[in-house]
Amino acid sequence: MAKWGEGDPRWIVEERADATNVNNWHWTERDVSGWSSQRLRQLLLGVRVEGPEGVCQLTDINKLDGEASINNRKGKLIFFYEWQLKASWLGTSSGGVKYRGTVEVSNLSDENDVDDLDISASLCKDQPNTPLLDLMKRTGIPEVRRVLGEYVHQLKSEFSQGMILPTTNQLKPLPPELKNQIKTSKTQISSTPKRSSSPANCPAGVRIPTCSFSLKETFQTSADEIYRTFINQEFVQVFTRSAAVVDSCRGGRFHLLDGSISGEFTQLVPDQWIEMMWRFRTWPDEHYATVSLELVDRGDETELRMECRGVPAGEKDSTREGWTRFYFQAIKQTFGY
Template identity: 65%
Template sequence: MAKWGEGDPRWIVEERADATNVNNWHWTERDATNWSSEKLKELLVGISVENDEGKCEITEVTKLEGEASINNRKGKLIFFYEWNLKAKWKGTSTSGIKYKGNIEVPNLSDENEMEDLDISVSLCKDESETPLFQLMKKEGSRKVREALGSYVGFLKTEFTQGMILPTANGVTKQQTPQAKVKMDNTQIGSSSTAAPPSTGVRIPTCKFSLKDTFLTSPEDLYRVFLKQEMVQAFTHSAAVVEPEKGGKFRLLDGNVFGEFQELVPEEKIVMKWRFKTWPTEHYATVTLTFTDKGNETELKVDCRAVPESEEDRTREGWQRYYCQAIKQTFGYGARLC
């Protein structure tokens, strides 16, 4: 219960035009079904894969049954979505022979992890066997899983805008949505408004490395770190990403930010990187190296000039809020090295 004289915005009624359900505190629900239908079609239609045998592309979403909604209960966002979808794909071999097939995903829901999705790829009746079927079954399924992961991320970021309304002073208190990977800002970076300590004295620093393996290509994994909507998807929060040398980035409610220093497509990203709570103007240098391992990509993370007192938190942050979050959001799950 709000305390007397503290001006809790939940009870400021007379200062709002609607004078009801202040700040959407008690219970609000938003139907995301129509938005989801359009977003799923947008993400799926046009997906293509290609190799020496030819090219395949998803041409149409033929079935999209289900619903989606978001509830705001006392400032906490609760997500519900459940979809059964089918799509058509077409393939053209290098010799010009055309093939047709279908894709079915019967269990896209908030109860299933992205890596547990059943993605069924088939050839239409009377179509002869073709290597393109295996291409679509393997690479096509991977890209479909990535697109569906993006949908979930957009649902939890793009569609939630305005779910928690401004208070009487006009400030919107937008909470980070609940997600499978819990973003604990007390670990990833304090949200305190107190100024971080100054760098007036030399700071003891350390360096460390970690490796992880992802079931995707270097090209796709490289893109996850530089495409703003994909960063918002796996962090489940608003982000700013300028994908160029000298470009800035800010994510996790401003608790992590920095600047890109070197970008080598599909191979390497070098950045100045820091927690908001680190001493003023102190940055670590983080280098991401992407190595193609056939069906997998090895990511090596080298962190240098990390404050010694922050080593464990920084290491855990990269493992949990980058690596594990990316795997769960886009279905790139693999063994942890």
């Protein structure tokens, strides 16, 4: 998730050019079906068109079947994606009468150009004829085609970052201290983490010098979307791009980034507040920081106010940078917030 040579190396859990797949020779694959499914839903449910006939907008995704992956071989990216889509639309005429219909896309794949997609719009069987269907065919279908093209663009530009690693000729020599630090971190991340007592069993933790910090971030989406992004296991796995275990209830445990991050949710107020006991693997055993996330809904955007208390002294900068890069920036890049 971080570019080579940037950020605290203890947060870096992806393949790195100094360790594996030198010169991008081997085939590597990233499954992006989860991200694709979520992004397609977001883009399609944002489709809304107006005309003299009235207003039409997509209201639900009835069918979203398929898969997507990005592959790297010898430094060349190969994209595979194939989706079949069906969505419902609701039209409101200028006189206030409502009509329902569907939009279908049967051939969204890497083999077809966006301009060649077969997209159809129709009314539900029990609906009488209405000029709104003409509006959907004239304006709605081009808008659906546009957002599907946006999905393909994001898949090939933004989400594929990091698939091609720096080659041995591109790497700059690293200082001996950083080499040793990365080597140590790789050993820690690859080995099986030691089991430590949960925060509930050891509420006091280890008494060590600590510090605190706060952050603010604005996301171009609703508070309920941001809340769900932090506590839903599928969403967490998408923006961290690694396996995760997230039990989204009070007292529920979580493990992220190959076990580098772990903790427990202590308070959950839907769409408003998340509080957790949070630790990084290299911290002293049984020591947790307290992280609180307040979500302030501002209409078309959400302000997130973060307070992190109890960070081990000397870990403040790396922890703050890690939250900014591997949580906030990753969420924005992945979901377009």
